[in-house]
Amino acid sequence: MKKETRFVLWLLLIILLGGVTFLIIGMAGLPSLKALEEYQPKLSSKVYYADGSLMSEFGEEHRTLISLNQMPENLRNATVAIEDERFLKHKGVDFYRILGAAVQDILHMKLKEGASTITQQLARSLFLTRKKTFIRKFREAMLSLEIERRYTKEQILEMYLNQIYYGSGAYGVGSAAWTFFGKETQNLNTAECALLAGLPRSPSNYYSPYQNPENTFARQKLVLKKMRELGYITPEEEYDARKTNIVIRPPMHKEIKPLYFIEYLRIYLEEKYGSELLYRGGLEIYTTADPVMQKTAEKVFPANIQRLRKELKKENIDGALVSIDPATGEVKAMIGGCDFKKSQFNRAVQAHRQPGSAFKPFIYLAALDMGFKPDDTVLDSGVSYPASEKNKKWEPKNYDGIMHGTVTLRVAIAQSLNLATIKLIELVGPENVIPYAAAAGIKSPLGADLSLALGTYEVTPLELTQAFSTIANRGVRTEPFFIRLVKDSEGRILEETSPRFETALNASTCEQVTELMRGVVEFGTARYLSAYGFRYKCAGKTGTTDEFTDAWFVGFTPTIVTTVYVGRDDKTTLGPRMSGAAVALPIWAEYMNGAYRPSTQPETKPAE
Incomplete structure (x- = not known):
């Protein structure tokens, strides 16, 4: 056989073997099409605002499965x-x-x-x-x-x-x-x-x-x-x-996202439904968040915290904002800090802080329910009590350092008089105040001592908002909730939340306390609210703790209760005269000016 012929045969053989090898390797690596028959595309779970607009998605791949005829x-x-x-x-x-x-x-x-x-x-x-x-x-x-x-x-x-x-x-x-x-x-x-x-x-x-x-x-x-x-x-x-x-x-990444709200949901959903269903199962999550309120909070709150940091030259100032519909318990807005990317600590639900004078309405609630009248008087004068430390005394003062003598309960709460409120809790008994606060929604432990009158026991912004909501709702307590409905990718309802009501306090007493707190806004510590542009009928209470460590304002209209808390995570002072009226009230006013819509948000009748 000629050399040329042998070469051609060998070449053909090599090509044939190469082709067979290629086929074997190629066919061996073929995945089974059974996987295609069972294939379920990765569907992101979508989170919606209360009006049905998209808030966010959870998932590796953002995908919405639709049919060809759509x-x-x-x-x-x-x-x-x-x-x-x-x-x-x-x-x-x-x-x-x-x-x-x-x-x-x-x-x-x-x-x-x-x-x-x-x-x-x-x-x-x-x-x-x-x-x-x-x-x-x-x-x-x-x-x-x-x-x-x-x-x-x-x-x-x-x-x-x-x-x-x-x-x-x-x-x-x-x-x-x-x-x-x-x-x-x-x-x-x-x-x-x-x-x-x-x-x-x-x-x-x-x-x-x-x-x-x-x-x-x-x-x-x-x-x-x-x-x-x-x-x-x-x-x-x-x-x-x-x-x-x-x-x-x-670009969606440039949109303002309610990251604290989203993370709060994610933790709950992942724990309940698991990672596979949450990130690949195409859940549809309908929340209680009002898009106008939440987006207003996301703009107003961080901007004001940044302003305070700059003005006070303190970088670790932060806080929280919570809005609840008192008639249903729906959380309409929540922001747990200035910048989620820098701190995931959600101060709205995780920060336990002294409410200061923002706790006083519960003292007056107990007193009124026990027979006191708004125009009954109490003496606003100096007090001195033995302290827990040996040879020490507890001698609290009023914010302005002045003793006002005989004042009505109406004036005492409006002017946030510490001494008068301490005298009142002595008459009522601190042990009798605790059940009222608990009935309203305070779940954190409270001590039965006179300092309770000054809000020395820590609560979270969310539970304080719920407690004020009970007063605003004429004694009917509603449980705060964030999710209305969860559906799977086939539209089956996995979870549905309806408002839960419980008559917790006397309606008439709550109306009296609300009227007292209107005095706070009209002639008391929050009287400058109208100067900040908010002129709708409302009630509320400022709160400031010792050394100006925590600043609060909790205010409400008939349809929304909003709490603003400002403080520092290390619980050090905000600075001289940084009271709730000076720090929290302006933020509350700016937020409510953008979020409150009385013309489209009719006053909700309290739950029966």
Whole structure:
């Protein structure tokens, strides 16, 4: 046998063995399509405000699963036109495109993307990596042929449009439509459909509407041109779509997010439902948060804390804000600090702080319920008591250092007179005050001593807000709650919360205390509230602790109770004369000016 013949035979043998080896390796690495039959895409769980608008999402991939008939026809056509114009003709692999791409591969001496069909892209997205190798391309082709054998074109296109990445954290067209346009998918116009269809080629960089808008719109025009050439739209429709003004929604990461509220929910939901369901199961969580109130809090509170830090030259000033609907217990707004990224400590629910004079309404509540009248008098004079330390005395003073003599209860609470309130709790008995505070909603332990009159026992902003809500709701206590409804991805209700009512205090007594607290706003320590711009009828109480460590204002209208707390995490002083009226009251006023809507928020009748 001639040497040339032997060489050719050996070469053919090597090629044959190489081909067989390639087939064995390629086939051996093929995933089972059983996984596709059982496949459940990663669905992010969505969190909604009380009005149904989106607050946030929990999940590895932000995706909303929608059916093909919920997608505009032009979205489907635009995708086919730009990604795979022979989609309806081939069986998963387009050999015409492969031939053209192969020529380009040879010319450039490397693998270049461009020949993958929609089915191949789906196979790659579900089962393979994006690494450019001949083995991966072979497996991609084999999977595509099998997918096409098992599923209809409509099913494949629906899976593709729900699976593919569109950039900016959006997986699938449902999430992409909301991310870029703030719309439901079915409401997209032709111009928007063409823009979305052009993104998957390079969603994170070259065609990103946020990073390279010029490229995005150039590709959109290319998509429209292809649609017209393939007969999906007329020249007139192409012209109209090109002229359509498209408004790209601002990047979602730049939106103000209620991170303390979201984290509070996340901890609860993950503990109850587990990580798998929360991050991949597509839960729908409907909260009690009012978007206007929460967003106002997110703007007003951090800005004022930053202002205080600058003015007082103290960097660790922080605090909390909580708003509750007294008639239902729904938490309408909550912010647990100035900057969640720097401190995840949620002061609204985790910070136990002395309420100071903000606790006094419960002293007067007990006194009135035991027979005292608002115009009964008490002596505001000096007091001295043995202290726990040997040879020490407890000799509290009024804020202004003045003793006012005989005053009515009305004046005593309005002017927040410490000495008069101590005399009152002596008459009532501190042990008799505790049950009233507990009935209103104070869960933290309280001591039965005279210092209770000055709010020396620590509470959280949330429980103090609940306690004031009971007074505002004429003695009917409601339990605060953050979540109205939780559904699974199939729409089944997993959890539903309804307001829980309990008559805890005498309605008439609560009305009297509310009237006393109106005096705080009209002629007492919060009398400057109207100067800060809030002129609606309301009641409330300021609170300041020793050494100006904690500053509070809890105020309420018939439909909302809001607490503002300001302090320092190390429990050191805010600074001289940094009282609740000076620090917390202005924040409360600015927040309520933006959040309170009396014209659209009718006064809720108290629960029966």
